[in-house]
Amino acid sequence: MKLYKKGADTSYTLGVFPTIELLKHRPEIVKRVVVHSKIKDNSGYPLIVDLCNEHHIHIDEHDATIDKLSPKANCLAVGIFKVFDTQLEEGNHIVLDHPMDMGNIGTIMRTALGFGYTNIAIIRPAVNIFDPKAIRASMGALFSLNVVYYDDFESYRHDFPDHHCYPFMLKGATNIHKVEVTYPHALIFGNESSGLDDRYLQYGQSVFIPHYETIDSLNLSISLGIGLFHFSKRDFINKEVLK
Amino acid sequence: MKLYKKGADTSYTLGVFPTIELLKHRPEIVKRVVVHSKIKDNSGYPLIVDLCNEHHIHIDEHDATIDKLSPKANCLAVGIFKVFDTQLEEGNHIVLDHPMDMGNIGTIMRTALGFGYTNIAIIRPAVNIFDPKAIRASMGALFSLNVVYYDDFESYRHDFPDHHCYPFMLKGATNIHKVEVTYPHALIFGNESSGLDDRYLQYGQSVFIPHYETIDSLNLSISLGIGLFHFSKRDFINKEVLK
Numbered sequence: 001m002k003l004y005k006k007g008a009d010t011s012y013t014l015g016v017f018p019t020i021e022l023l024k025h026r027p028e029i030v031k032r033v034v035v036h037s038k039i040k041d042n043s044g045y046p047l048i049v050d051l052c053n054e055h056h057i058h059i060d061e062h063d064a065t066i067d068k069l070s071p072k073a074n075c076l077a078v079g080i081f082k083v084f085d086t087q088l089e090e091g092n093h094i095v096l097d098h099p100m101d102m103g104n105i106g107t108i109m110r111t112a113l114g115f116g117y118t119n120i121a122i123i124r125p126a127v128n129i130f131d132p133k134a135i136r137a138s139m140g141a142l143f144s145l146n147v148v149y150y151d152d153f154e155s156y157r158h159d160f161p162d163h164h165c166y167p168f169m170l171k172g173a174t175n176i177h178k179v180e181v182t183y184p185h186a187l188i189f190g191n192e193s194s195g196l197d198d199r200y201l202q203y204g205q206s207v208f209i210p211h212y213e214t215i216d217s218l219n220l221s222i223s224l225g226i227g228l229f230h231f232s233k234r235d236f237i238n239k240e241v242l243k
Numbered sequence: 244m245k246l247y248k249k250g251a252d253t254s255y256t257l258g259v260f261p262t263i264e265l266l267k268h269r270p271e272i273v274k275r276v277v278v279h280s281k282i283k284d285n286s287g288y289p290l291i292v293d294l295c296n297e298h299h300i301h302i303d304e305h306d307a308t309i310d311k312l313s314p315k316a317n318c319l320a321v322g323i324f325k326v327f328d329t330q331l332e333e334g335n336h337i338v339l340d341h342p343m344d345m346g347n348i349g350t351i352m353r354t355a356l357g358f359g360y361t362n363i364a365i366i367r368p369a370v371n372i373f374d375p376k377a378i379r380a381s382m383g384a385l386f387s388l389n390v391v392y393y394d395d396f397e398s399y400r401h402d403f404p405d406h407h408c409y410p411f412m413l414k415g416a417t418n419i420h421k422v423e424v425t426y427p428h429a430l431i432f433g434n435e436s437s438g439l440d441d442r443y444l445q446y447g448q449s450v451f452i453p454h455y456e457t458i459d460s461l462n463l464s465i466s467l468g469i470g471l472f473h474f475s476k477r478d479f480i481n482k483e484v485l486k
Binding site (some may be wrong): 103107110111113114115116139141144170171172175177178208209210211212213214215216218219221222225226229230233236237238239240241242243 | 413452458461472485486
């Protein structure tokens with residue numbers, strides 16, 4: 001097993017939790033699972049064994065493979081899988097313009113899943129969602145999402161011309177607290193450093209998240225968390241308990 | 244100049260932006276500024292020079308010091324300062340119970356500053372806000388905040404018995420969308436992995452941020468961003484432009 005390289009047709013999960021998510025949601029793409037000899041006491045191990053049995057997936061115990069793929073971390077399981085294509089479905093979308101940070105994209109995928117935004121369009125150039133670091137940061141949320149790359153925003157728009165666009169921009173025209181939420185929508189967020197360029201002001205209803213000028217901007221994953229929280233309010237306002 | 248160690252009475256900023264924040268907001272604690280010979284073309288350099296002149300702070304050009312303190316990053320300026328104590332003021336507070344992640348605490352400080360929450364209580368054991376990595380992640384927001392460590396929550400409560408407490412918990416009693424916001428308040432957030440323990444249910448009005456059970460929980464900085472956004476709405480709802 002080789003270390004992941006961008007563009008490879010095989011990647012892997014690092015850790016018990018994301019490996020379980022892989023086995024639960026995308027068992028058909030799993031090639032094999034490798035576990036560390038120390039995994040026996042881990043509370044997730046019986047579930048890994050059950051899921052592998054159910055889907056006839058081979059488990060190898062091989063410490064050297066794990067140490068090679070995850071030299072620093074205390075990793076107990078690796079799920080090796082074939083990278084996969086998905087299609088965006090109707091319903092609300094997130095569009096990420098040139099996201100570049102591995103940790104951010106993981107947090108974004110996890111947050112998106114939590115708020116029910118299971119369709120994400122990514123405009124290239126962009127971070128690679130199949131990088132093991134991104135998968136780990138997503139805690140395996142990737143395996144429950146549809147994520148599609150586009151070369152430019154116009155190509156996305158061509159596929160989904162009827163989604164109401166809400167570009168999140170420092171120059172946005174409307175305060176998020178006052179925006180009228182319509183469905184289905186596409187919430188559009190820019191790159192970590194540069195945000196969305198002015199071109200996006202022409203699409204739909206641009207939005208800003210108000211804050212004091214003591215900071216230049218909120219960071220991308222915070223803005224996205226707030227945006228999703230606000231735009232999905234209808235689905236959650238009457239929930240009486242979380243757990 | 245030595246690499247920062249926990250408990251040292253001197254620390255440093257890494258990078259032009261946080262160094263400017265230090266010089267702007269806490270010039271009295273700055274011992275000296277060290278710049279890299281490559282800084283001349285950086286757009287922030289003239290401001291560093293002006294601020295150092297204004298406050299009679301010495302600037303050294305010394306590449307070896309910078310390379311030592313920041314071996315990996317492309318760092319052009321370092322501001323060496325004496326660690327400082329602050330006091331919490333009245334007004335709204337954030338309380339962080341056992342935050343442990345260096346990057347998170349930086350993002351949290353920056354987000355807090357943006358939403359006008361300039362007073363943060365941290366319950367030990369906890370990450371060290373004077374670690375250069377935390378300062379860098381905060382982009383220097385630390386220098387505009389009051390941050391006070393407490394050994395336990397009761398000690399904080401003793402100092403500020405009249406703040407309305409809102410512990411953010413998966414088991415929280417009230418949906419954030421329906422909570423009545425009162426002032427001054429303390430928004431309380433737990434550790435990255437374990438959240439707040441059940442003991443916090445007894446303090447004030449516990450709150451949950453509703454999401455689907457497809458994820459275990461939102462991550463700490465996302466929860467905090469959403470909490471601050473929601474609880475500070477009164478101050479921002481009528482803002483008509485951001486920039």
